[in-house]
Amino acid sequence: MNVVKVNRREFVKITSAASAGLVLALRAHGAQGDEEYPLGAFVDVATNGIVTIYVSKSEMGQGVRTALPMIVAEEMDADLKRVKIRQADLDKKYGSMGTGGSSSIRTMWTPMRTAGATARAMLVAAAAKKWGVDPKTVTVTNGVVSSGTHKANFGALASAASKLDVPKDVALKDPSKFTIVGKKVNRLDNADLVRGKSNYGIDVRVPGMLYGVVLHSPVFGGKVASYDDTKAKAVPGVVAVVRIDPQGPEAPWAGVGVVANSTWAALKGRDALVVKWDEGDGRNETTDSLMAQMRDL
Numbered sequence: 001m002n003v004v005k006v007n008r009r010e011f012v013k014i015t016s017a018a019s020a021g022l023v024l025a026l027r028a029h030g031a032q033g034d035e036e037y038p039l040g041a042f043v044d045v046a047t048n049g050i051v052t053i054y055v056s057k058s059e060m061g062q063g064v065r066t067a068l069p070m071i072v073a074e075e076m077d078a079d080l081k082r083v084k085i086r087q088a089d090l091d092k093k094y095g096s097m098g099t100g101g102s103s104s105i106r107t108m109w110t111p112m113r114t115a116g117a118t119a120r121a122m123l124v125a126a127a128a129k130k131w132g133v134d135p136k137t138v139t140v141t142n143g144v145v146s147s148g149t150h151k152a153n154f155g156a157l158a159s160a161a162s163k164l165d166v167p168k169d170v171a172l173k174d175p176s177k178f179t180i181v182g183k184k185v186n187r188l189d190n191a192d193l194v195r196g197k198s199n200y201g202i203d204v205r206v207p208g209m210l211y212g213v214v215l216h217s218p219v220f221g222g223k224v225a226s227y228d229d230t231k232a233k234a235v236p237g238v239v240a241v242v243r244i245d246p247q248g249p250e251a252p253w254a255g256v257g258v259v260a261n262s263t264w265a266a267l268k269g270r271d272a273l274v275v276k277w278d279e280g281d282g283r284n285e286t287t288d289s290l291m292a293q294m295r296d297l
Contacts, residue, residue: 037162039119041093042112043072044086049143049155051076052084056094057104059189064104066187068112071105074180075116075173076123078154079143085188098250117170119161123154126161210239213266215273216255219282223254224275231272232258237265241273 034046044052053069065085073080088094095111123145128135131150138147145152175181192198217223229241242257256273260266 035159037158039122039158039161040115042088042115043076043119045119045123045154045158045161047155047158049153050082050084051078051143051154052086054086054088054094056088056097057108058097058099060099062102062104063187064099065189066185067105068108069188070180070185071109071112072116072119074178075113076120076154077140077142078116080180080185080188082143083188096250113172114170117172118167121167121170122161122164123157125164125167126157127152129164130157130160210259210261211263211266212257212259213263213270214244214255214257215270215275216253217277217279219277219279219285221252221282222277222279224256225278226276227256228274229256231274232269235260235265235269235272237261238269241269 034048034050036044036046036052038044042054042056044054046052051073053072055065055068057064057068059065065087069083069085070080072078073083088097090097096107120140124135124138124140127133127138127145127147127150130152131147133147133150138145140146143154145154145157187193189198223245224243227241227243232238232241237260238258239261240259242259244253244255244257246252246254256270256275258266258269258273260269
């Protein structure tokens with residue numbers, strides 16, 4: 001059994017190797033008649049027993065909207081049939097939300113396990129306090145918490161659990177006892193996908209919505225030396241032109257962005273840009289030179 005040491009000072013912050021963070025913050029809010037109680041940034045437990053797990057990575061066909069909730073449900077000992085997924089909004093509390101390089105599982109493995117284990121520990125503590133028993137006698141199976149003759153589902157304990165202190169240490173499950181991870185399951189969003197009920201980025205419409213496109217550097221590592229946006233700003237519908245500089249290893253790209261009130265206007269504005277590039281060391285790279293470097297590794 002692995003024990004993860006958790007810093008209480010700011011509740012809990014778990015950071016993976018790729019800086020995918022988890023901050024536990026306890027608060028309650030309504031959810032269409034069923035009160036939801038967040039037991040961490042990634043987990044909500046409603047009074048009807050439904051567990052909602054937030055997915056901070058983008059689904060691109062790799063099944064991440066099922067794989068990540070499976071990890072949380074495993075550590076919670078939740079009933080996967082009563083798990084729902086909710087795409088996380090852009091928020092620092094979810095850590096790095098970029099998706100690529102087959103990194104979602106390996107960077108979120110520990111944060112999501114810890115999220116589930118922490119929620120489980122809080123539910124167990126709430127049950128033990130309610131029943132006046134030793135937490136060590138409390139077990140959790142398929143979303144049901146038990147001790148002797150006492151029994152309750154997650155929903156019955158969610159409110160009380162949300163009022164408890166966040167545990168200092170949370171024990172992660174022995175992988176040999178996994179019942180969800182590693183098993184073949186249907187994707188949680190299959191039903192919505194085949195019925196055409198899923199919402200994609202292209203489906204989003206909000207009041208005052210604008211559209212953006214980017215003119216990227218023609219070579220890796222290139223930067224913007226200078227640019228003239230006079231003609232771009234003259235395109236009807238263009239609202240702004242923005243220089244984009246590299247932002248560390250997570251966003252190393254450079255370019256010039258055009259924001260407009262329609263996709264067409266943004267594209268035409270981009271075409272009208274005049275950009276001088278500082279191509280840096282990448283200017284001399286070719287397929288042959290890259291192949292030679294790989295052979296030397």
